[in-house]
Amino acid sequence: MPRSNNLLAPTASISRAQREARNGHRGTAILLTGLPAAGKSTLAQALHAELFEHGVQSVVLDGDGLRVGLNRDLGFTDSDRLENIRRASELAALLVENGQIVILAMIAPLVELREVFARRLGEDYREVWCSASLAVCEQRDPKGHYARARRGELAGFTGVSAPYEPPPCASLVLDTGAQSVEACLDRLLTWLGECAVLPKR
Secondary structure, eight states, X not given: OOOOSSOOOOOOSSOHHHHHHHHTSOOEXXXXXXXXXXXXXXXXXXXXXXXXXXXXXXXXXXXXXXXXXXXXXXXXXXXXXXXXXXXXXXXXXXXXXXXXXXXXXXXXXXXXXXXXXXXXHGGGEEEEEEOOOHHHHHHHOTTSHHHHHHTTOSTTOBTTTBOOOOOTTOSEEEOTTTSOHHHHHHHHHHHHHHTTSSXXX
């Protein structure tokens, strides 16, 4: 469809500041990035459950979940990967504006893709690198994707036939290859307090 140049977003009846005041925390977007099987989704769900227990408004946007729903029309070409991230960034921005802590569990393998989040979300964006070695991720391989990629059955698979660029200046680095989910979650929660997203623990 052609772009319209005369569209304006409607003015919200409830402001972001009002929502954040009621919630008792800031809205923000946290990208958990890393290789496939680095533990992003597991950590995202653990954080979501912990925040829920404490009455914190949060939502998980998982890369796989987006690709079977909102982004199911996209493949894995460079342009489709970029559009996948663009749509996720727009959805995250809407949710942050409504006072949510948005937990993005997405590979986002290239620096230029993660910059899409940074540009769209600005100071509301925080990047967390789930750092696990390729060897550890392949050993886990819960979906069998690494094995299929090694057999040549999955083209453009990150870590095997497509690159993963580690974040050069992540807000937080978690050693998800060596540390337990509980240890990573504890560090993540402490860090969110240090960032003033949540009240300090």
